[in-house]
Amino acid sequence: MSKKILVVDDSNTIRQQVGMCLSGAGYTVVEASDGAEGLAAIKSTPDLAMVICDVNMPNMNGIEMLEAVQADGSFSSPPVIMLTTEGQPALISRAKKAGAKGWIVKPFKPDLLLAAAKKLTAKAA
């Protein structure tokens, strides 16, 4: 059975591109278009192997989503990697504190994203 990865991004094109990249490598992709949807998906999908999450999104941003997951504590979070246009150290540090396992700055390189997915999902397994 293929590993399931949640992609949280408000951009349709990024979700499509990341989804293509991951499904081409054999992963099953679940999508959410903002942090609130992402949080709901994490809670309702216990077999997630990993989450790839944007930072700047409407309703709830990616770091707020991470902090909400961390604050809940009623379920174990899969490894989360941030995929964003942002690269400021303060944001990276905040995400790290909230439990993020990685940070990729857009525009992403598919091979690099897949390498990170392989590493983090292997750890999760």
Add this chain to the structure above:
Amino acid sequence: MSAIETAEPLTDPIEAFRARMDEIVESAIAQSEQGILGAGQALQTIVRDAKEYIEDTEATMSKLDASDGESSVMDLIGKQSNLIQGFIHDLNERVEQQDGIATAAERSLKDITEAGETIDRITRESRMLALNALIETHRLGRDGRSLAVIADHMKQLSETVADANEKIAGLSRQLLKVIPEMAAQAREMRTTCDNFSSEVSGQIDDVAHRTDELREVIDTVRNLGRERLDKIVRASHEALGHLAFQDMMAQNLRRVVTMPMGTEPPPASDTFVSDSDDEDAADAGELLLF
């Protein structure tokens, strides 16, 4: 009449300009998003079709060789070749046995003929002996009566043996015609079988050689297919990287539209990280794992 002229009149012309700019930018973003989604869909179709083609080709190739662990065409050819070789081997053995039997029969017939000649000689001598005994009984008169009985028995016995020998000789003459013919046919059959065997062996070797060649072709097709698919996937990844510009462009445009009036526009760049001088900042395309 333009869109601006039909819009609700706003008190602040700057706000009106911003609203119109926002509308135009969102429209451009939506259009570019549709274009990029279409391109992404087409790219996905290309990669999926290429994968399906390679998988179909691999499945076909697997039917030809034994890589899938099932009875393949190559296996069947090998099994058929082994069966033919086994049959030819058995046939050769039988024909060889037949040849040996025919040769032994020829030899036995020769022995029988020689034995018949010996019996014939003994019969002639017995007859001669009986004749001499009869002559002697006439010379002896009444005293030779008992000898006459023996001589008469001896003569009858010789004639019986001669008759039996004549029958054996007759049979031997018949066999003399049949057995050499049988032996010749067995030898001819052996020669035919040897020729057939070497011809079939040559063909089986040829089939084995062609089978090896076919296996090499199958491996080449498989490897080329995988290489091509790898190239297609790599190219699709490169294309995906290029398509990712739309999201960058959309975010940059939204920032420009929402920035306060009178401020300096951000530097033209792919990402927002380039305006940071911090050494700890992450660069575009960079991956940090914690």
